[in-house]
Amino acid sequence: MITLHCKLTFENERDKQKLIDLMREFSSCYRYAYNRLIEGHKRKDLKKHLQKVFNLNSRYCDDAIFKAQSLINSCKERGQNPKKVIFGGRKLFEKLKKKHINGIQKEKLQQKWEERRKGSLYSRGDKSKKGNLNTRIIFEEDSLKLRINTGERNWIVANIKRKVNRENDKWIQFIARLLEAEKTGKYFPYSVEIRQINGEIYAFISFEEEIPKEAIITKEEGIIGI
Incomplete structure (x- = not known):
């Protein structure tokens, strides 16, 4: 699995704020789902419940459950107690509790902790939905954009910004695959x-x-075939 990152910019502050609000809603759903899974709730029943509690579509709710279950599994694999997870990060939380930290330093720590705790939105890929339904990369006017589902068939579009600094950058291959998928x-x-x-x-x-197919030598062709 390869993970690449890029910066998102917006044509106006309204769209950016819509996304921030959506991220807060999803993060809240994610934490809620995590706690319900710890209590033993089943995924199928939990998904229906989340749709009633949060202003999110079914796919976002399912992705919140998936992300929560992945964290639980990760904790168990590392021999940690899932019940002791602190969203936003334990180290940051412990620093914020220290009385000698104040002023600008505390404000920065508080912002960082809040962003980690509330500033996240996750959407799993789906081959049958052109790669991703809720957050889809699109080509528009010779530029790359991310179309984000904000609910009830409403979308916002963010500009994707990323510099390519070397020829073997995985980003080049990724975009080439997207272009090929659009054609085929x-x-x-x-x-x-x-x-x-x-x-x-x-x-x-x-x-x-x-993964490239292995090269094989065929006597019939007398060349290396793929």
Whole structure:
């Protein structure tokens, strides 16, 4: 699995705020789902319940459950107690509790903790939905954009900003695969996690790397075939 990141910018503050509000709603749903899974609730029943509690579509709710279950599994694999997880980060939480930290330093720590706790949106990839339904990369007017579902068939579009500094940058291969998928209709799934970091918005895109077919020598052709 490869994960690449890019910065997101917006044409207006209204769209950016819509995304921030959506990220807060999803983060709240994610924490809620995590606690319900710890209590023993089943995924199928929990998904229906989340749709009633949070202003999110079924796919976002399911992704919140998936992300929560992944964290639980990760804790168990590391021999940690899932019940003791602190969203936003234990280290940051412990620092904020220290009385000698105040002023600008405390404000920065508080912002960082709040962003980690509330500033996240996750959408799993789906091959049958052109790669990703809720957060889809699109080509528009010779530029790359991320179309984000904000609910009830409403969408906002963010500009994708990323510099390519070397020829073997995986980003080049990723975009080439997206362009090829647009032409052939043979899409591949890619997951997107949007995070708020120091007031800016970033997207982390994960996908399975395309493995080249092994080269074989054929006597009939007398050449190396793929």
